[in-house]
Amino acid sequence: xxxxxxVFRGLPALDMLDQPLMQADNLYPVLPKIAGxxxxxxxxxxxxxxxxxxxxxxxxxPQSFERILWADxxxxxxxxxxxAAKNLEAYYRDFQRALPPxxxxxxxxxxxPPLLNGLKPDLVYVDGxxxxxxxxxxxxxxxxxxxxxxxVDDVRVPQDPQIGEAVRTWSASHGFPHFEIVTFERNxxxxxxxxxxxxxxxxxxxxxGIELFEEA
Numbered sequence: 681x682x683x684x685x686x687v688f689r690g691l692p693a694l695d696m697l698d699q700p701l702m703q704a705d706n707l708y709p710v711l712p713k714i715a716g717x718x719x720x721x722x723x724x725x726x727x728x729x730x731x732x733x734x735x736x737x738x739x740x741x742p743q744s745f746e747r748i749l750w751a752d753x754x755x756x757x758x759x760x761x762x763x764a765a766k767n768l769e770a771y772y773r774d775f776q777r778a779l780p781p782x783x784x785x786x787x788x789x790x791x792x793p794p795l796l797n798g799l800k801p802d803l804v805y806v807d808g809x810x811x812x813x814x815x816x817x818x819x820x821x822x823x824x825x826x827x828x829x830x831x832v833d834d835v836r837v838p839q840d841p842q843i844g845e846a847v848r849t850w851s852a853s854h855g856f857p858h859f860e861i862v863t864f865e866r867n868x869x870x871x872x873x874x875x876x877x878x879x880x881x882x883x884x885x886x887x888x889g890i891e892l893f894e895e896a
Contacts, residue, residue: 704864712740720802727808731764815846860893
């Protein structure tokens with residue numbers, strides 16, 4: 681599989697490609713491994729910006745994705761939803777020689793559930809509102825649409841501790857077990873709602889070379 685960092689350089693509307701987080705071995709290169717394990721058909725993302733994470737996940741299982749929905753309020757980059765769509769189309773055209781799966785975007789996570797028409801996502805990626813209340817709200821929306829897996833980014837960012845606090849509070853209030861993986865300066869938390877998955881998702885991740893976070 682072509683390194684995702686090389687793929688990024690072939691897309692028309694991505695930025696920050698020389699920043700340390702873009703070059704790290706344990707951030708964007710991890711996402712294709714995750715998608716390769718989960719093989720998602722229906723995928724939802726909150727906080728897409730220009731589509732770095734979206735493209736990285738798609739790269740890990742380009743044939744499995746059938747429906748993609750994302751929400752971004754464009755607070756970081758005006759026009760980012762259209763730019764992310766342009767990147768997705770370019771990825772499938774130039775790297776897969778195929779048409780992209782059906783995709784839809786909106787400006788708010790609250791607009792996504794009606795668009796699913798009862799479809800249950802295989803994976804929801806939460807990387808949107810970085811406030812405490814916003815993270816709780818995004819998690820509630822994600823859970824209500826019945827996903828198999830929720831993954832949450834930025835759960836151990838020193839300058840944004842409220843995200844991790846919100847995730848831990850939400851998990852405790854619902855009694856949801858979770859695990860965490862190590863990524864460059866941020867970490868991600870996973871909630872797996874597939875009962876009796878064997879082997880468990882954390883074991884599958886570890887076997888794929890993804891580093892699990894262990895509390896000191």
